[in-house]
Amino acid sequence: MGTAILTGISGQDGSYLAEQLREDGHRVVGLLREGRTPCVVLDSVEYAEWDFMDVSALTALLSKLRPSEFYNFAAFSTGAGMYDDPVGIGELNGIAVARMLQAVLGADVTIRFCQASSSEMFGDPVTSPQDELTPFRPCSPYAAAKLFAHAVVQGYRARHGVFACSAILYNHESPRRGRAFVTRKIADAVARIRAGVDHELRLGNLDAKRDWGYAPDYVRALRLMLAHQDADDYVVATGQLHSVREFCELAFSHAGLDYRDWVRENTTDLRQDRRGPIVGDATKARRILGWRPSTDFGALVRLMVDASIASLANKGSMS
Template identity: 40%
Template sequence: MQTFDPESPGDVPVALVTGVAGQDGMFVSRLLLQRGWRVVGTIRPGSRSVDRMRPYLAGVEVVEHDQRDVEGFAAILRRFRPRSIYNLAGFSAVQASWKAATEVMLTNSVAVVEMLEEVVRFRDEAGFAPRFVQASSAEMFGPETYGMLTEGVAHDPRTPYAVSKSAAHYAVNAYRDRHEVFGCGVIMFNHESPFRGRQFIAGRIARLAAEVAQGLPTRLTLGALDVERDWGAASDVAAALVAALDHDTPSDYVVATGESHTLRDMLRVAFAAVGRDDALDHVDLQPAMWSTIQASSLLGDSTRARERLDWHPLVDFETLVKGMVETDLRRLGTGVEESADYL
């Protein structure tokens, strides 16, 4: 664990969390604040997501920063002198990445290389280098994946999003080898929470169940029901991100539960949480929405994280989905979409 002396003036460590208004940034920030760190979080200039997440970011110093602004990043390094950087910002929609491929590459991969360059420059000037963790994605493995996926499985990305994430992941590896940057690539499999953006399918399923339970006329359109993913909790993923930078040696880590579930399973659990079993009556299928260049199944082997970081997922699939539905029921019942009481 990275240690500091709280009695020593100026020795309170600073963590820089990019993309702090996302679910991962929020959970990481709260963990670090609980440990006595000072947390500086970045948001995209003009972003409205911070307004939605503000109830959960008490204590975080929020600054606007365009991920592609290398001079701005250099200024942030010199101003705050962080000991750790959690790079969680970026374009995150897999399918939508085809509509903004250049932006995705600049934001998710080129920007990461520039950040690593600035980390090296900062080290040469300041005499120390912040530790760096990159939010990598299981989508990097590509559509032809079989069995349990480990850190050593070769990437076969087939979408702009997956390509950008793979490039950034390997960049961290390269700077770790060439420049001895303490860089970790945490390969995150699907993970959810009640605080994930509604543009993601798990959140839409939870909201569907809650709205149906309230008698609202609502429907959901899906491309497929039997897509399998290794779904975990964002709170567990955040713990792994922090643990990766606490370790004495930098490495890459798969963070996954080791269990797969389908969208059909998620629908069943979500509707069971409100005492119903008629989920499919509220779903419209449009197979054209599903892309064959996305994996039909992704399953992760987190043995390295479990053995080296003593990390273990604490939230199982059913508890996760039920918790998301229960939070949406509270939102509908109170009319308050976001509240610290929902944590």
């Protein structure tokens, strides 16, 4: 089935994609930043190092490994940190992608490349829902760096004939979501409150709305993009908006609790989001790739809560 290289393999998306690829018989190589060790060692996955700076070193590595596919998930993450360290964000989220594509061009132009792009590029969108033709209006260093990478992907595709795609990913969650993200905070809080460990959850704007999907569904879309005969860019989204309040209500009720008894809106942390609705139109992905999400919002919330409850119980049994 060939070799696939993945950056960001220790993260939510990279780990799910690695598992899907291994199940289908691919050789998977996780590309780590030089001197780093994987946060989680995945079964039957190999690892290689690159400093994310030296194009010639990556070219040599690609020539040695001879991958058929290259997926890039390496990036500083979103959230409050998208405004921190703009230079570092620009390097990793933006310029490093140009180095990857230059290495592909130097090693083997038939390598198929997929960039994990972001709905943050739309910033304060001019229209909702957003599709592939909606103008980009980035509002943060994170979004600007992602837009640079997105443009580089399009440039290498058009000018050099590289099979390069961008997946414009909207919010996607799972039990592997980082603990700093609101969905994981809520799921973990439900487990701890249910167990009597915590007695309240403080959040910012409960009425903030997002287009939330399930991470394994979204990485499957990237695979479909590289399996298609033509390289292109696709919005990957559910097309549905849900509020943090709705997430809380479903999460707590799944554990037999009323969120109003436990959740407090922390006005000191309240960040007013005056942007237009960030909601995606994945019509193109459905029509051309046959992609559809398999897990709806309610099922996503329930599986995250169940995973947090099981994780807490497992920790308790080990202590």
